[in-house]
Amino acid sequence: MIAVTGATGNVGRALVDRLLAAGEPVRALTRDPERAALPERAEVVRLRTEEPAALFDGVTKLFLYAQAVTPQLLAAARAHGVRHAVLLSSGIIADGADETHPIHVLHATAERHIRESGLEWTFLRPNAFATNALQWAPQIRAGDTVRGVYAGARTAPIHEDDIAAVAERVLLDDGHEGAVHRITGPAATTNAGQVEAIGAAVGRDLTFVEVDPEQAGPELFPHVPPQMLGRLLATFRESVGVPPEITSTVERITGTPARPFSRWAQDHAKDFGA
Template identity: 40%
Template sequence: MPRRVLVTGATGTVGRQVTAQLLEAGAEVRALTRSPVGGVRGDLSRPDSLRTAVEGVEAVFLVWPFASAEGLEAVLAVAAESARRVVYLSSAAVRDHERRAERLIERSGLEWTILRPHAFAANTLRWAEQIRASGLVREPYGLAAMSLVHERDIAAVAVRALTRPGHAGAVYELTGPHSLTQAEQARIIGEAVGRPVRWEETSPQDARRQMLARGWPPEAVDGILRAQSEMTTGPAPVTTTVQQVTADPARTFGSWAAEHAGAFRAEEAG
Protein backbone atom coordinates (compact mmCIF):
# COMPACT_ATOMS: atom_id res chain seq x y z
CA MET A 1 0.00 0.00 0.00
CA PRO A 2 1.38 3.44 -0.89
CA ARG A 3 2.08 5.21 2.39
CA ARG A 4 2.59 8.72 1.06
CA VAL A 5 -0.01 10.26 -1.24
CA LEU A 6 -0.16 13.71 -2.79
CA VAL A 7 -3.71 15.10 -2.94
CA THR A 8 -4.41 17.97 -5.32
CA GLY A 9 -7.67 19.84 -4.90
CA ALA A 10 -7.49 18.89 -1.23
CA THR A 11 -9.91 21.62 -0.14
CA GLY A 12 -12.53 20.72 -2.75
CA THR A 13 -15.72 18.71 -2.38
CA VAL A 14 -14.05 15.39 -3.21
CA GLY A 15 -10.47 16.24 -2.21
CA ARG A 16 -11.46 16.89 1.40
CA GLN A 17 -13.02 13.45 1.58
CA VAL A 18 -10.04 11.79 -0.12
CA THR A 19 -7.71 13.39 2.42
CA ALA A 20 -9.84 12.32 5.38
CA GLN A 21 -10.27 8.75 4.17
CA LEU A 22 -6.58 8.35 3.35
CA LEU A 23 -5.70 9.45 6.86
CA GLU A 24 -8.21 6.97 8.26
CA ALA A 25 -6.53 4.26 6.17
CA GLY A 26 -3.16 5.12 7.73
CA ALA A 27 -1.59 6.86 4.74
CA GLU A 28 0.60 9.94 4.98
CA VAL A 29 -1.11 12.73 3.05
CA ARG A 30 0.45 15.72 1.38
CA ALA A 31 -2.18 18.30 0.53
CA LEU A 32 -1.06 20.50 -2.35
CA THR A 33 -1.75 24.18 -1.78
CA ARG A 34 -0.65 27.50 -3.21
CA SER A 35 -0.89 28.94 0.31
CA PRO A 36 2.14 29.00 2.63
CA VAL A 37 0.09 27.23 5.34
CA GLY A 38 -2.13 24.18 5.52
CA GLY A 39 -0.22 21.85 3.20
CA VAL A 40 2.77 21.52 0.93
CA ARG A 41 3.25 24.41 -1.49
CA GLY A 42 2.93 23.96 -5.21
CA ASP A 43 1.01 25.27 -8.19
CA LEU A 44 -0.29 23.01 -10.95
CA SER A 45 0.13 25.85 -13.44
CA ARG A 46 3.88 25.88 -12.62
CA PRO A 47 5.15 22.28 -12.90
CA ASP A 48 8.63 23.10 -11.53
CA SER A 49 6.99 24.24 -8.28
CA LEU A 50 5.76 20.67 -7.66
CA ARG A 51 9.12 18.95 -7.23
CA THR A 52 9.22 19.32 -3.46
CA ALA A 53 5.59 18.23 -3.19
CA VAL A 54 6.10 15.01 -5.15
CA GLU A 55 9.41 14.02 -3.58
CA GLY A 56 8.97 10.65 -1.90
CA VAL A 57 5.33 10.40 -2.94
CA GLU A 58 4.09 7.04 -4.20
CA ALA A 59 0.65 8.01 -5.54
CA VAL A 60 -1.17 11.16 -6.66
CA PHE A 61 -4.85 12.06 -6.54
CA LEU A 62 -5.18 14.46 -9.44
CA VAL A 63 -7.81 17.15 -9.80
CA TRP A 64 -7.09 19.26 -12.89
CA PRO A 65 -8.89 22.58 -12.30
CA PHE A 66 -8.36 24.08 -15.74
CA ALA A 67 -10.59 24.12 -18.84
CA SER A 68 -7.65 22.99 -20.96
CA ALA A 69 -5.20 20.10 -20.69
CA GLU A 70 -2.33 22.43 -21.57
CA GLY A 71 0.47 22.01 -19.04
CA LEU A 72 -0.72 18.65 -17.75
CA GLU A 73 1.94 16.66 -19.59
CA ALA A 74 4.68 18.57 -17.77
CA VAL A 75 2.92 18.04 -14.42
CA LEU A 76 2.70 14.31 -15.06
CA ALA A 77 6.39 14.18 -15.95
CA VAL A 78 7.29 15.78 -12.61
CA ALA A 79 4.93 13.44 -10.75
CA ALA A 80 6.48 10.41 -12.45
CA GLU A 81 9.90 11.32 -11.04
CA SER A 82 8.69 9.84 -7.75
CA ALA A 83 5.13 8.52 -7.95
CA ARG A 84 4.14 5.30 -9.64
CA ARG A 85 0.36 5.69 -9.49
CA VAL A 86 -2.14 8.43 -10.38
CA VAL A 87 -5.92 8.57 -9.88
CA TYR A 88 -7.56 11.26 -12.00
CA LEU A 89 -10.93 12.84 -11.23
CA SER A 90 -12.54 13.26 -14.65
CA SER A 91 -16.31 13.37 -15.21
CA ALA A 92 -18.99 11.30 -16.87
CA ALA A 93 -19.42 14.10 -19.41
CA VAL A 94 -15.81 13.61 -20.57
CA ARG A 95 -15.50 17.12 -21.93
CA ASP A 96 -12.87 17.79 -24.58
CA HIS A 97 -10.20 18.89 -22.11
CA GLU A 98 -10.98 15.91 -19.85
CA ARG A 99 -10.64 13.47 -22.72
CA ARG A 100 -7.33 15.06 -23.64
CA ALA A 101 -6.23 14.82 -20.01
CA GLU A 102 -7.20 11.15 -19.86
CA ARG A 103 -5.11 10.40 -22.94
CA LEU A 104 -2.09 12.20 -21.52
CA ILE A 105 -2.43 10.24 -18.27
CA GLU A 106 -2.69 6.95 -20.14
CA ARG A 107 0.61 7.76 -21.92
CA SER A 108 2.38 9.06 -18.82
CA GLY A 109 4.08 5.81 -17.80
CA LEU A 110 2.28 5.90 -14.45
CA GLU A 111 -0.19 3.28 -13.27
CA TRP A 112 -3.48 5.12 -13.77
CA THR A 113 -7.10 4.94 -12.75
CA ILE A 114 -9.75 7.31 -14.09
CA LEU A 115 -12.88 8.26 -12.16
CA ARG A 116 -15.88 9.49 -14.12
CA PRO A 117 -18.51 10.54 -11.59
CA HIS A 118 -21.96 11.66 -12.63
CA ALA A 119 -23.51 14.78 -11.06
CA PHE A 120 -22.43 15.44 -7.48
CA ALA A 121 -25.15 15.41 -4.83
CA ALA A 122 -23.38 18.52 -3.49
CA ASN A 123 -24.42 20.42 -6.62
CA THR A 124 -27.86 20.85 -5.03
CA LEU A 125 -26.32 23.20 -2.48
CA ARG A 126 -26.80 25.88 -5.13
CA TRP A 127 -30.50 25.78 -4.14
CA ALA A 128 -29.84 26.37 -0.44
CA GLU A 129 -30.45 30.11 -0.39
CA GLN A 130 -33.81 29.98 -2.13
CA ILE A 131 -34.95 26.94 -0.13
CA ARG A 132 -34.11 28.71 3.13
CA ALA A 133 -35.93 31.83 2.01
CA SER A 134 -39.06 30.39 0.43
CA GLY A 135 -39.18 26.59 0.45
CA LEU A 136 -39.10 26.75 -3.34
CA VAL A 137 -36.65 25.84 -6.06
CA ARG A 138 -37.23 28.01 -9.14
CA GLU A 139 -35.39 26.56 -12.13
CA PRO A 140 -36.12 25.02 -15.53
CA TYR A 141 -36.12 21.34 -16.37
CA GLY A 142 -37.66 19.85 -13.24
CA LEU A 143 -37.92 16.55 -15.13
CA ALA A 144 -34.16 16.40 -15.77
CA ALA A 145 -33.03 13.08 -14.28
CA MET A 146 -29.68 12.52 -12.58
CA SER A 147 -28.09 9.67 -10.63
CA LEU A 148 -26.50 11.92 -8.01
CA VAL A 149 -23.37 10.55 -6.36
CA HIS A 150 -22.22 11.27 -2.81
CA GLU A 151 -18.75 12.80 -2.53
CA ARG A 152 -17.87 10.24 0.14
CA ASP A 153 -18.41 7.45 -2.38
CA ILE A 154 -16.26 9.11 -5.04
CA ALA A 155 -13.53 9.49 -2.44
CA ALA A 156 -13.91 5.90 -1.25
CA VAL A 157 -13.31 4.61 -4.77
CA ALA A 158 -10.35 6.98 -5.17
CA VAL A 159 -8.77 5.78 -1.93
CA ARG A 160 -9.10 2.13 -2.97
CA ALA A 161 -7.42 2.91 -6.28
CA LEU A 162 -4.68 4.95 -4.59
CA THR A 163 -3.84 2.41 -1.92
CA ARG A 164 -4.70 -1.08 -3.17
CA PRO A 165 -3.68 -3.21 -6.16
CA GLY A 166 -5.99 -4.21 -8.96
CA HIS A 167 -7.15 -0.84 -10.24
CA ALA A 168 -4.47 0.01 -12.81
CA GLY A 169 -5.98 0.81 -16.18
CA ALA A 170 -9.53 1.00 -14.83
CA VAL A 171 -12.07 3.63 -15.86
CA TYR A 172 -14.79 3.85 -13.20
CA GLU A 173 -18.15 5.45 -13.98
CA LEU A 174 -19.64 6.41 -10.63
CA THR A 175 -23.28 7.11 -9.82
CA GLY A 176 -25.62 7.04 -6.89
CA PRO A 177 -28.09 4.16 -6.55
CA HIS A 178 -31.14 5.94 -8.01
CA SER A 179 -32.16 8.14 -10.92
CA LEU A 180 -33.97 11.20 -9.58
CA THR A 181 -35.49 14.17 -11.37
CA GLN A 182 -34.58 17.62 -10.12
CA ALA A 183 -38.11 18.02 -8.76
CA GLU A 184 -37.69 14.77 -6.82
CA GLN A 185 -34.37 15.98 -5.46
CA ALA A 186 -36.08 19.12 -4.12
CA ARG A 187 -38.77 16.99 -2.48
CA ILE A 188 -36.17 14.79 -0.79
CA ILE A 189 -34.36 17.85 0.56
CA GLY A 190 -37.70 18.93 2.03
CA GLU A 191 -38.05 15.57 3.77
CA ALA A 192 -34.57 16.01 5.23
CA VAL A 193 -35.23 19.50 6.59
CA GLY A 194 -38.72 18.70 7.85
CA ARG A 195 -40.75 21.08 5.69
CA PRO A 196 -42.04 20.81 2.13
CA VAL A 197 -39.80 22.04 -0.67
CA ARG A 198 -41.62 22.60 -3.96
CA TRP A 199 -40.30 22.84 -7.48
CA GLU A 200 -41.44 25.86 -9.47
CA GLU A 201 -40.70 25.52 -13.16
CA THR A 202 -39.18 28.56 -14.88
CA SER A 203 -38.15 29.10 -18.47
CA PRO A 204 -34.66 28.30 -19.74
CA GLN A 205 -34.45 31.90 -20.96
CA ASP A 206 -35.03 33.28 -17.45
CA ALA A 207 -32.48 30.86 -16.02
CA ARG A 208 -29.95 31.87 -18.65
CA ARG A 209 -30.38 35.58 -17.85
CA GLN A 210 -29.92 34.92 -14.14
CA MET A 211 -26.77 32.83 -14.61
CA LEU A 212 -25.25 35.41 -16.93
CA ALA A 213 -26.05 38.12 -14.36
CA ARG A 214 -24.07 36.12 -11.80
CA GLY A 215 -21.05 36.29 -14.09
CA TRP A 216 -21.12 32.79 -15.53
CA PRO A 217 -19.49 32.44 -18.98
CA PRO A 218 -22.11 32.19 -21.75
CA GLU A 219 -20.65 28.95 -23.11
CA ALA A 220 -20.87 27.33 -19.66
CA VAL A 221 -24.47 28.52 -19.17
CA ASP A 222 -25.54 27.21 -22.56
CA GLY A 223 -23.79 23.90 -21.92
CA ILE A 224 -25.54 23.42 -18.58
CA LEU A 225 -28.97 24.22 -19.96
CA ARG A 226 -28.43 22.02 -23.01
CA ALA A 227 -27.34 19.11 -20.81
CA GLN A 228 -30.35 19.53 -18.51
CA SER A 229 -32.70 19.58 -21.48
CA GLU A 230 -31.22 16.30 -22.71
CA MET A 231 -31.74 14.77 -19.25
CA THR A 232 -35.51 15.14 -19.50
CA THR A 233 -35.83 12.28 -21.99
CA GLY A 234 -35.71 9.45 -19.45
CA PRO A 235 -34.02 8.00 -16.37
CA ALA A 236 -30.33 8.61 -15.79
CA PRO A 237 -27.95 5.64 -16.01
CA VAL A 238 -27.15 3.92 -12.73
CA THR A 239 -24.00 1.86 -12.17
CA THR A 240 -23.00 -0.49 -9.35
CA THR A 241 -19.34 0.50 -9.57
CA VAL A 242 -19.16 2.03 -6.08
CA GLN A 243 -20.26 -1.25 -4.51
CA GLN A 244 -18.06 -3.34 -6.79
CA VAL A 245 -14.96 -1.36 -5.81
CA THR A 246 -15.65 -0.64 -2.13
CA ALA A 247 -17.95 -3.56 -1.17
CA ASP A 248 -20.41 -0.98 0.21
CA PRO A 249 -23.54 0.15 -1.64
CA ALA A 250 -23.59 3.69 -2.95
CA ARG A 251 -25.17 6.17 -0.56
CA THR A 252 -28.61 7.48 -1.43
CA PHE A 253 -29.38 11.12 -2.11
CA GLY A 254 -31.66 10.99 0.92
CA SER A 255 -28.68 10.16 3.14
CA TRP A 256 -26.71 13.03 1.63
CA ALA A 257 -29.61 15.43 2.17
CA ALA A 258 -29.94 14.35 5.80
CA GLU A 259 -26.23 14.99 6.39
CA HIS A 260 -26.48 18.47 4.86
CA ALA A 261 -29.95 19.45 6.07
CA GLY A 262 -28.56 22.36 8.08
CA ALA A 263 -27.55 24.16 4.90
CA PHE A 264 -31.20 24.22 3.76
CA ARG A 265 -32.94 25.10 7.04
CA ALA A 266 -34.30 28.62 7.36
CA GLU A 267 -33.30 28.97 11.02
CA GLU A 268 -29.66 28.40 10.06
CA ALA A 269 -29.64 30.92 7.24
CA GLY A 270 -27.50 33.33 9.27
Protein backbone atom coordinates in the same frame (compact mmCIF):
# COMPACT_ATOMS: atom_id res chain seq x y z
CA MET B 1 2.86 8.93 0.80
CA ILE B 2 -0.21 9.87 -1.24
CA ALA B 3 -0.59 13.38 -2.65
CA VAL B 4 -4.10 14.74 -3.12
CA THR B 5 -4.75 17.71 -5.39
CA GLY B 6 -8.00 19.61 -4.92
CA ALA B 7 -7.74 18.68 -1.26
CA THR B 8 -10.22 21.35 -0.15
CA GLY B 9 -12.85 20.35 -2.71
CA ASN B 10 -15.79 18.16 -1.84
CA VAL B 11 -14.24 14.90 -3.05
CA GLY B 12 -10.64 15.80 -2.17
CA ARG B 13 -11.47 16.70 1.42
CA ALA B 14 -13.45 13.49 1.91
CA LEU B 15 -10.56 11.51 0.43
CA VAL B 16 -8.00 13.16 2.74
CA ASP B 17 -10.16 12.23 5.74
CA ARG B 18 -10.47 8.64 4.55
CA LEU B 19 -6.77 8.17 3.86
CA LEU B 20 -5.79 9.61 7.23
CA ALA B 21 -8.31 7.34 8.96
CA ALA B 22 -6.67 4.41 7.17
CA GLY B 23 -3.30 5.46 8.60
CA GLU B 24 -1.86 6.69 5.31
CA PRO B 25 0.44 9.74 5.21
CA VAL B 26 -1.15 12.43 3.04
CA ARG B 27 0.25 15.50 1.34
CA ALA B 28 -2.69 17.80 0.64
CA LEU B 29 -1.99 20.09 -2.32
CA THR B 30 -4.04 23.27 -2.34
CA ARG B 31 -3.71 26.76 -3.77
CA ASP B 32 -4.54 28.36 -0.41
CA PRO B 33 -3.04 26.42 2.52
CA GLU B 34 -3.89 29.17 5.01
CA ARG B 35 -7.61 28.61 4.46
CA ALA B 36 -7.53 24.85 3.93
CA ALA B 37 -8.79 23.87 7.41
CA LEU B 38 -7.64 20.28 6.88
CA PRO B 39 -6.78 17.82 9.66
CA GLU B 40 -3.48 18.48 11.40
CA ARG B 41 -2.09 15.09 10.37
CA ALA B 42 -2.25 16.11 6.71
CA GLU B 43 0.84 17.80 5.32
CA VAL B 44 -0.66 20.84 3.61
CA VAL B 45 1.44 22.22 0.74
CA ARG B 46 0.74 25.04 -1.68
CA LEU B 47 0.04 23.73 -5.18
CA ARG B 48 2.33 25.61 -7.52
CA THR B 49 1.91 24.05 -10.95
CA GLU B 50 4.71 26.27 -12.24
CA GLU B 51 7.06 24.78 -9.60
CA PRO B 52 5.97 21.14 -9.42
CA ALA B 53 9.28 19.54 -8.47
CA ALA B 54 8.92 20.39 -4.76
CA LEU B 55 5.50 18.74 -4.50
CA PHE B 56 6.38 15.09 -4.87
CA ASP B 57 9.35 14.16 -2.67
CA GLY B 58 8.41 10.85 -1.03
CA VAL B 59 5.11 10.57 -2.92
CA THR B 60 4.29 7.30 -4.69
CA LYS B 61 0.62 7.83 -5.59
CA LEU B 62 -1.28 10.90 -6.74
CA PHE B 63 -4.95 11.90 -6.85
CA LEU B 64 -5.71 14.53 -9.47
CA TYR B 65 -8.57 16.71 -10.60
CA ALA B 66 -8.61 17.71 -14.25
CA GLN B 67 -7.78 21.40 -13.84
CA ALA B 68 -4.51 20.54 -12.09
CA VAL B 69 -3.23 18.25 -14.84
CA THR B 70 -0.37 19.54 -16.97
CA PRO B 71 2.37 17.62 -18.77
CA GLN B 72 4.94 19.48 -16.63
CA LEU B 73 3.32 18.45 -13.37
CA LEU B 74 3.03 14.83 -14.49
CA ALA B 75 6.66 14.77 -15.62
CA ALA B 76 7.78 16.12 -12.26
CA ALA B 77 5.65 13.56 -10.45
CA ARG B 78 7.17 10.69 -12.42
CA ALA B 79 10.70 12.04 -11.97
CA HIS B 80 10.23 12.13 -8.18
CA GLY B 81 8.96 8.56 -7.86
CA VAL B 82 5.18 8.79 -8.30
CA ARG B 83 4.03 5.52 -9.85
CA HIS B 84 0.23 5.73 -10.03
CA ALA B 85 -2.07 8.67 -10.86
CA VAL B 86 -5.80 8.52 -10.16
CA LEU B 87 -7.84 11.14 -12.02
CA LEU B 88 -11.24 12.47 -11.02
CA SER B 89 -12.53 12.62 -14.59
CA SER B 90 -16.13 12.88 -15.79
CA GLY B 91 -18.88 10.55 -16.93
CA ILE B 92 -19.43 12.85 -19.90
CA ILE B 93 -16.62 10.88 -21.56
CA ALA B 94 -18.57 8.02 -23.11
CA ASP B 95 -19.23 6.41 -26.47
CA GLY B 96 -21.16 8.79 -28.70
CA ALA B 97 -20.57 11.83 -26.48
CA ASP B 98 -20.28 15.35 -27.88
CA GLU B 99 -16.52 15.71 -27.95
CA THR B 100 -16.79 19.48 -28.42
CA HIS B 101 -18.56 19.98 -25.07
CA PRO B 102 -16.27 22.08 -22.82
CA ILE B 103 -16.51 19.61 -19.93
CA HIS B 104 -15.63 16.75 -22.29
CA VAL B 105 -12.69 18.67 -23.71
CA LEU B 106 -11.31 19.46 -20.23
CA HIS B 107 -11.42 15.90 -18.94
CA ALA B 108 -10.48 14.14 -22.18
CA THR B 109 -7.41 16.37 -22.41
CA ALA B 110 -6.44 15.53 -18.81
CA GLU B 111 -6.89 11.81 -19.50
CA ARG B 112 -4.72 12.05 -22.62
CA HIS B 113 -1.93 13.84 -20.76
CA ILE B 114 -1.94 11.14 -18.07
CA ARG B 115 -1.94 8.28 -20.60
CA GLU B 116 1.06 9.88 -22.29
CA SER B 117 2.91 10.55 -19.02
CA GLY B 118 4.33 7.08 -18.48
CA LEU B 119 2.57 6.78 -15.12
CA GLU B 120 0.23 3.96 -14.22
CA TRP B 121 -3.26 5.42 -14.18
CA THR B 122 -6.88 4.92 -13.16
CA PHE B 123 -9.74 7.17 -14.30
CA LEU B 124 -12.85 7.75 -12.17
CA ARG B 125 -15.77 8.97 -14.28
CA PRO B 126 -18.65 10.06 -12.04
CA ASN B 127 -21.87 11.36 -13.53
CA ALA B 128 -24.03 13.93 -11.70
CA PHE B 129 -22.69 15.03 -8.31
CA ALA B 130 -25.21 15.29 -5.48
CA THR B 131 -23.35 18.44 -4.40
CA ASN B 132 -24.74 20.19 -7.49
CA ALA B 133 -27.90 20.60 -5.40
CA LEU B 134 -26.04 23.13 -3.25
CA GLN B 135 -26.83 25.64 -6.00
CA TRP B 136 -30.32 25.80 -4.46
CA ALA B 137 -29.11 26.44 -0.90
CA PRO B 138 -29.47 30.26 -0.96
CA GLN B 139 -33.07 29.97 -2.16
CA ILE B 140 -33.92 27.30 0.43
CA ARG B 141 -32.38 29.31 3.26
CA ALA B 142 -34.49 32.28 2.13
CA GLY B 143 -37.83 30.54 1.66
CA ASP B 144 -39.78 27.46 0.62
CA THR B 145 -39.70 27.95 -3.17
CA VAL B 146 -36.89 26.82 -5.43
CA ARG B 147 -36.74 28.28 -8.92
CA GLY B 148 -34.88 26.15 -11.43
CA VAL B 149 -34.86 24.66 -14.90
CA TYR B 150 -36.25 21.33 -16.06
CA ALA B 151 -38.09 19.94 -13.05
CA GLY B 152 -38.20 16.55 -14.77
CA ALA B 153 -34.50 16.28 -15.61
CA ARG B 154 -33.35 12.87 -14.34
CA THR B 155 -29.98 11.94 -12.88
CA ALA B 156 -28.57 9.42 -10.42
CA PRO B 157 -26.63 11.80 -8.13
CA ILE B 158 -23.55 10.44 -6.42
CA HIS B 159 -22.54 11.33 -2.85
CA GLU B 160 -19.08 12.91 -2.84
CA ASP B 161 -17.94 10.58 -0.07
CA ASP B 162 -18.87 7.57 -2.21
CA ILE B 163 -16.55 8.90 -4.92
CA ALA B 164 -13.87 9.35 -2.24
CA ALA B 165 -14.48 5.79 -1.02
CA VAL B 166 -13.83 4.44 -4.51
CA ALA B 167 -10.73 6.63 -4.85
CA GLU B 168 -9.45 5.35 -1.49
CA ARG B 169 -9.67 1.73 -2.57
CA VAL B 170 -8.14 2.45 -5.98
CA LEU B 171 -5.19 4.15 -4.30
CA LEU B 172 -4.69 1.53 -1.60
CA ASP B 173 -5.52 -1.73 -3.42
CA ASP B 174 -3.72 -3.36 -6.31
CA GLY B 175 -5.36 -4.20 -9.61
CA HIS B 176 -6.90 -0.89 -10.69
CA GLU B 177 -4.09 0.22 -12.97
CA GLY B 178 -5.38 0.93 -16.47
CA ALA B 179 -9.02 0.78 -15.31
CA VAL B 180 -11.85 3.22 -16.01
CA HIS B 181 -14.53 3.25 -13.31
CA ARG B 182 -17.89 4.85 -14.08
CA ILE B 183 -19.59 6.00 -10.87
CA THR B 184 -23.22 6.94 -10.18
CA GLY B 185 -25.65 7.04 -7.33
CA PRO B 186 -27.96 4.05 -6.78
CA ALA B 187 -31.24 5.45 -8.12
CA ALA B 188 -32.72 8.00 -10.48
CA THR B 189 -34.36 11.18 -9.26
CA THR B 190 -35.58 14.38 -10.86
CA ASN B 191 -34.66 17.95 -9.98
CA ALA B 192 -38.06 18.32 -8.35
CA GLY B 193 -37.48 15.07 -6.47
CA GLN B 194 -34.16 16.32 -5.15
CA VAL B 195 -35.80 19.45 -3.80
CA GLU B 196 -38.48 17.31 -2.16
CA ALA B 197 -35.78 15.16 -0.51
CA ILE B 198 -33.97 18.27 0.75
CA GLY B 199 -37.26 19.50 2.19
CA ALA B 200 -37.69 16.23 4.07
CA ALA B 201 -34.15 16.54 5.41
CA VAL B 202 -34.67 20.08 6.70
CA GLY B 203 -38.24 19.49 7.90
CA ARG B 204 -39.98 21.82 5.45
CA ASP B 205 -42.29 21.51 2.45
CA LEU B 206 -40.34 22.87 -0.49
CA THR B 207 -41.77 23.58 -3.93
CA PHE B 208 -39.84 23.44 -7.20
CA VAL B 209 -40.97 26.13 -9.67
CA GLU B 210 -39.78 25.54 -13.20
CA VAL B 211 -38.20 28.51 -14.95
CA ASP B 212 -38.12 28.95 -18.72
CA PRO B 213 -34.54 28.02 -19.68
CA GLU B 214 -34.45 31.08 -21.94
CA GLN B 215 -34.80 33.18 -18.79
CA ALA B 216 -32.15 31.32 -16.79
CA GLY B 217 -29.05 33.32 -16.07
CA PRO B 218 -26.33 34.05 -13.51
CA GLU B 219 -28.80 34.29 -10.65
CA LEU B 220 -29.59 30.58 -11.06
CA PHE B 221 -26.11 29.49 -12.13
CA PRO B 222 -23.69 31.90 -10.45
CA HIS B 223 -20.70 29.55 -10.73
CA VAL B 224 -21.17 28.61 -14.39
CA PRO B 225 -19.08 30.59 -16.91
CA PRO B 226 -21.49 32.39 -19.28
CA GLN B 227 -19.98 30.72 -22.33
CA MET B 228 -20.80 27.29 -20.86
CA LEU B 229 -24.35 27.96 -19.71
CA GLY B 230 -26.02 27.19 -23.04
CA ARG B 231 -24.29 23.82 -23.33
CA LEU B 232 -25.15 22.98 -19.73
CA LEU B 233 -28.83 23.80 -20.27
CA ALA B 234 -28.84 21.60 -23.38
CA THR B 235 -27.45 18.74 -21.29
CA PHE B 236 -30.23 19.21 -18.73
CA ARG B 237 -32.87 19.31 -21.48
CA GLU B 238 -31.62 16.02 -22.92
CA SER B 239 -32.06 14.31 -19.54
CA VAL B 240 -35.76 15.13 -19.11
CA GLY B 241 -37.68 11.87 -18.87
CA VAL B 242 -34.61 9.83 -19.84
CA PRO B 243 -33.46 7.07 -17.47
CA PRO B 244 -29.90 7.87 -16.37
CA GLU B 245 -26.99 5.48 -16.30
CA ILE B 246 -26.80 3.61 -12.99
CA THR B 247 -23.74 1.58 -12.07
CA SER B 248 -22.83 -0.71 -9.19
CA THR B 249 -19.24 0.55 -9.09
CA VAL B 250 -19.34 1.87 -5.53
CA GLU B 251 -20.53 -1.41 -4.05
CA ARG B 252 -18.31 -3.53 -6.31
CA ILE B 253 -15.14 -1.69 -5.31
CA THR B 254 -15.85 -0.68 -1.71
CA GLY B 255 -18.23 -3.44 -0.57
CA THR B 256 -20.79 -0.83 0.53
CA PRO B 257 -23.72 0.31 -1.64
CA ALA B 258 -23.80 3.88 -2.90
CA ARG B 259 -25.90 6.19 -0.75
CA PRO B 260 -29.20 7.55 -2.13
CA PHE B 261 -29.76 11.26 -2.62
CA SER B 262 -32.01 11.35 0.46
CA ARG B 263 -29.02 10.35 2.58
CA TRP B 264 -26.90 13.06 0.98
CA ALA B 265 -29.63 15.60 1.79
CA GLN B 266 -29.62 14.48 5.43
CA ASP B 267 -25.83 14.74 5.58
CA HIS B 268 -25.98 18.30 4.22
CA ALA B 269 -29.10 19.57 5.97
CA LYS B 270 -27.10 22.30 7.72
CA ASP B 271 -26.03 23.69 4.35
CA PHE B 272 -29.69 24.37 3.64
CA GLY B 273 -30.40 26.09 6.93
CA ALA B 274 -31.54 23.19 9.11
